[in-house]
Amino acid sequence: MTDDKKTRGIQSPPIAMDAKMKEIMTGYYIEAKTAADSGKQVAWITSGGPVEPLIAMDIIPVYPENHGAMIGASKMGGALCEQAEAMGYSGDLCSYARSDIASSVTNGGPIGGLPRPDMLVACNNICGTVMKWYEVLARYFDVPLFIFDTPMCHTDYHEESKRYVKQQVLEYVAFLEQVTGKKLDYDRMDHVGKLSLEGQRYWQAVLDTAASRPSPLTAFDGFYHLALIVTLRGTQVAVDYYRDLLAEMKDRVAKGIGAVPNEHYRLLWDNLPIWYRLKWLSNKFAAHDAALVADTYNTAWCRSLRYIEDGNFLDSMAEGYTRMYLNIGVDQMADTIIEMAEKYSVDGLVMHSNRSCKPYSFGQYDIQRMVRERLGIPCLLIESHMVDERSFSEAQTETRIDAFMELIRNRA
Amino acid sequence: MNELDHFLEAADQPERYGAGIKAGGTPVLGYLCSYAPEEIIHAAGVHPLRLFGTLESTLHADSHLQAYCCSLARGVLETALDGTLEFLDGAVFPHTCDTIQRLSDIWRLNTPFDFFADVVHPVRLDAGFAREYLEDTLQRFKRELEAWSGSKIDDAALARSIETFNTARKRLDDLYRMRSRDPGCISGSRVSSIVKASMILNRDELPGRLSRLLEEIESGRYRTGATDDRKRLLVAGSLCDHPDFYSMVENLGGVVVWDDLCTGSRAFDGFIDPSGDPVKAIARRYFERRPCPSKHLSNTARAEALASMAEEHGVQGIIFFLLKFCDPHAFDYPYLKEYLEAKNIPVTLIEVEDSLPPEGQLTTRLETFIYTL
Structure with missing residues (x-):
């Protein structure tokens, strides 16, 4: 990628809020890692887990999945995954889980491991893997584990599921009260619920700006700016951040600044990012004048907004958390993708067939077919493990991307 | 024919046995794991048939499932798509792992069978209220079966x-x-075939067949030496x-x-x-x-x-x-x-x-x- 044609247009003005994100995340991890000194408790929680009650109870939430993303982005996943394999974990298992389990034991990775948890919260609305992974953690750290079981909504959200999940919301609060020895302040909970919704609305609004031509941000930018809606959902910090980020995006739209300056083609990304190849992929597509303007991953943290009632967060979050993007049938996932493809006017679909995430990846062939039939746009499949760089074939991926972009160019 | 042969034959050719049941006028529902509520299926006058898939080529299934999917899910989908399970009236998918969950969607969207049900069991077995949830889930499944078969499943x-x-x-x-x-009373491969066959054979006949089989084994005729x-x-x-x-x-x-x-x-x-x-x-x-x-x-x-x-x-x-x-x-x-x-x-x-x-x-x-x- 040295000739001008391939690198032209890659340099677009950086997003000013990038620096702010770095500052907030650094502060967040320092606070989490010094929790013991400040007398606060730490909970490890899954990315789709109900974090708001933790915030309302002053428990610091820590996300092994966000940590996994950092490990991947630092290209330290392969070595950690290898350590997990030496511990007996199959190389076919989720690479977040493998790298996190290894890091728990060795304190390896870019930040020297996560702070020791006082409790664990695993919500299976994203996969069954998190339950098995957190069982491993619960045995290793010998701390209480709460499993928040959200029955899969293949076609519907049934009455009995609703009752079951609501019972668990109450049990979850009781669990937290027992572990902390404190009572939940329901007024505070309401406030945190409001902030969570507000943050999610801003985040959705940020992603919505990508409907403009040219798009002020790409999915790759989203993967970076996503960190707060995952880790600090329910805090004023996240609300302020996304409000400011939205202002910046609107300003870029007004000025016609595109994330990919020569944006000719618009693409939709499916599945988790390939964390150790973000920049490479971003440049690769930009060199083809293609912007990944939308994706199913960034939006997963605001998709449930429609089910959550203003002023009734704790009660309605049961439905919101159960009807997460991955906890629905393949046909509903296809509908979501098709809806997004239309909303963001995309020319093609790029699917990451992620060996680390079976619930996200099995069904992709069917979704591809539905997308082709209903929209007639080309689809590309790239296979990898999201944070295990040993699994990635650069030459093969490059050839496929080139062929895919050729197909798109020929259609235009 | 001794009892053992019935078991070995069914274990060897489950689909042939299932097709025979269907030809005899009993509807057949397939299932993939031990969390399928066989008792409810059986009480509806329907034959529950465990599906084992195929270890042969999986050409059809390969266009729906990536290479990193287990051979069970792939093999079972193959038999549903290649006509091996043509006699089937439908299938039941209890909630177990991520792969079977997605297989359920893929099956629902791509197979021609008449009946389909997800039975979304709780994952948690450590909470009292999970039992109520499972009872309600099984009741829902019972209603779905009744609506399909057109007859009530009574308590008797x-x-x-x-x-x-x-x-x-x-x-x-x-x-x-x-x-x-x-x-030494019987070989391990025969025992494994007997258990497998117990998920295939006519369930009304199964207790009697097993009793006679136990007698045959006790008589020493299958001793391995x-x-x-x-x-x-x-x-x-x-x-x-x-x-x-x-x-x-x-x-x-x-x-x-x-x-x-x-x-x-x-x-x-x-x-x-x-x-x-x-x-x-x-x-x-x-x-x-x-x-x-x-x-x-x-x-x-x-x-x-x-x-x-x-x-x-x-x-x-x-x-x-x-x-x-x-x-x-x-x-x-x-x-x-x-x-x-x-x-x-x-x-x-x-x-x-x-x-x-x-x-x-x-x-x-x-x-x-x-x-x-």
């Missing part, structure tokens, strides 16, 4: 089903115990549809005396209380039987259960027989190994893609393991 029919399944499960348990006491100095082993994993594996173990001086398999003792573990509300009683069994790793009873339940099975049956070593890409089992393995070895129970791991590993490799591994016990 459910009670008869419960009786049938309790008796059959008790007989399978008797068979396992008989063999644990006297491993092997001596009792063989090393006593337990096989743990999801499913093992490889009768040859048991023969191989026996030829190498070992004998499988018990298992923790979904196509083995997990399928017949647990008893349904025949008194009281039948759906509640069916639900309760799922909380009392030994769990599959995709369920959560406690962080240590499976390890403790394996250790106690090993103790009860004088097991000298445990073979983990795991399907490649089976996440729930793969996550448990390092811990189970550590826990069991600390209790002086040696373990070994055999990972199976679709067919068994090459014979030389497998033999060496098993031989070394058995020799060191």
